[in-house]
Amino acid sequence: MHRTAREFMQQNSNEKSVLLIAYKISVGEGSEPGAGWSSMLGHLICGSRVHLISTSKNITDLVLPDEFHSQADFTSIDLNRNVESFLKRFPFAEQITYFFWNLEVRRHLKIIMTHSKFNFVHQSTFAGDWNPSCILWNLGGSLFWGPIGGTQKVPFGAYKWLGIKSISMEILRLIVTSPLRRLNRYLAKKYDVHVLVANDTTAKFFAKDCKVSRANQIVIEHVKHGPDQFENQLEKFLLGSGRLIGWKMWPIAIKAIAKINSPKSHLIIFGKGPEEIRLNRLIKKMKAVGIIQIKSLIPRTELLSLLQKTEVYVFPSLKDSSPWSLAEALHMGIPIAAFNISGVSEMVPNADVNLASIKGDLESNLAKKILNPYQIAEKNSFCHCKLFTQYKDIFYVD
Numbered sequence: 411m412h413r414t415a416r417e418f419m420q421q422n423s424n425e426k427s428v429l430l431i432a433y434k435i436s437v438g439e440g441s442e443p444g445a446g447w448s449s450m451l452g453h454l455i456c457g458s459r460v461h462l463i464s465t466s467k468n469i470t471d472l473v474l475p476d477e478f479h480s481q482a483d484f485t486s487i488d489l490n491r492n493v494e495s496f497l498k499r500f501p502f503a504e505q506i507t508y509f510f511w512n513l514e515v516r517r518h519l520k521i522i523m524t525h526s527k528f529n530f531v532h533q534s535t536f537a538g539d540w541n542p543s544c545i546l547w548n549l550g551g552s553l554f555w556g557p558i559g560g561t562q563k564v565p566f567g568a569y570k571w572l573g574i575k576s577i578s579m580e581i582l583r584l585i586v587t588s589p590l591r592r593l594n595r596y597l598a599k600k601y602d603v604h605v606l607v608a609n610d611t612t613a614k615f616f617a618k619d620c621k622v623s624r625a626n627q628i629v630i631e632h633v634k635h636g637p638d639q640f641e642n643q644l645e646k647f648l649l650g651s652g653r654l655i656g657w658k659m660w661p662i663a664i665k666a667i668a669k670i671n672s673p674k675s676h677l678i679i680f681g682k683g684p685e686e687i688r689l690n691r692l693i694k695k696m697k698a699v700g701i702i703q704i705k706s707l708i709p710r711t712e713l714l715s716l717l718q719k720t721e722v723y724v725f726p727s728l729k730d731s732s733p734w735s736l737a738e739a740l741h742m743g744i745p746i747a748a749f750n751i752s753g754v755s756e757m758v759p760n761a762d763v764n765l766a767s768i769k770g771d772l773e774s775n776l777a778k779k780i781l782n783p784y785q786i787a788e789k790n791s792f793c794h795c796k797l798f799t800q801y802k803d804i805f806y807v808d
Contacts, residue, residue: 424457429528431463434535438710441734442537445557445627449534452801454478487515508536512545539612540587544594547601556606557625559731561615564657568728576656595619608732611752623804627732628797629741647676649720651735654683663726666777668696677702722747722783745783
């Protein structure tokens with residue numbers, strides 16, 4: 411999708427050169443690739459020349475605004491297909507694949523950094539703060555890592571909302587990720603890595619030992635209207651979208667909607683995941699079959715077109731690093747009903763007032779916010795001007 415130079419407020423060259431490493435980079439594919447996309451545009455808008463290292467698919471699919479083509483060049487690095495297919499058989503396959511991809515990147519970086527000098531090395535994604543990004547941290551240079559998140563935990567009091575399988579997965583996740591997170595913090599300090607964080611919880615964790623700056627994942631895209639298969643079917647409705655997994659806390663939303671006696675109470679959830687059967691059972695139990703529907707994933711253009719017509723975007727998660735879907739709703743000026751958690755609270759002003767409390771009756775708290783959602787005062791609050799300001803303050807301070 412092309413933009414004009416006026417829209418992006420492109421700056422004159424700052425004579426800086428950035429090596430950007432982004433395992434995932436695209437817009438509209440979620441938080442992690444979105445972080446890579448924003449990272450690249452942040453440097454380009456500030457006037458830097460960017461050399462991007464990513465996978466060949468990402469680079470082939472990447473559509474940069476026309477005015478930035480002369481500022482960017484690329485190196486594609488891929489794992490052997492047989493190796494990648496083998497790694498995908500394991501639990502945590504994506505993280506394991508990322509580990510070996512980093513090893514392959516390291517081999518190429520020794521050559522690239524011998525022949526080229528960069529003012530900054532920016533390792534953007536994978537976004538989890540416990541992922542094995544540290545493989546690249548002792549190569550020298552001024553190294554920035556992030557934006558990252560992942561330190562959040564589901565509040566212990568909310569475990570009753572999780573099924574047995576989800577509780578087991580959450581405990582396993584904590585056991586696996588906690589030592590890796592501490593290792594990353596130790597090595598980030600050792601190699602003087604500047605950590606870019608996406609939320610307050612992650613900031614507090616890394617600020618104990620490292621230099622930290624805030625760099626939220628920011629939406630930069632004007633929404634295209636797609637075909638609307640729901641045209642005129644519903645006058646008023648609520649919308650939710652995302653993976654149907656335990657810690658996304660969809661049962662809270664379902665029970666909150668069941669409590670509301672309002673014409674705005676029809677909820678459509680677009681998603682896919684292991685909790686779908688359990689959630690449909692809950693909908694039947696709450697006698698809300700005609701009020702709440704779970705539908706399969708639809709193309710993003712259709713979802714965004716539908717989002718523009720919704721009364722409220724419902725986001726019941728009690729743990730999230732920096733949710734891209736919620737940022738998109740805010741970007742479009744859609745009212746939201748969400749909990750006051752780290753990763754969400756940074757996206758809205760006066761979070762204690764505008765977001766639902768995670769204390770007390772969670773169903774009632776969310777229901778109140780659905781009836782009286784946070785109304786964003788200005789559309790496009792997650793935009794290129796905010797991105798430019800963040801990157802100028804972090805990387806290009808005079």
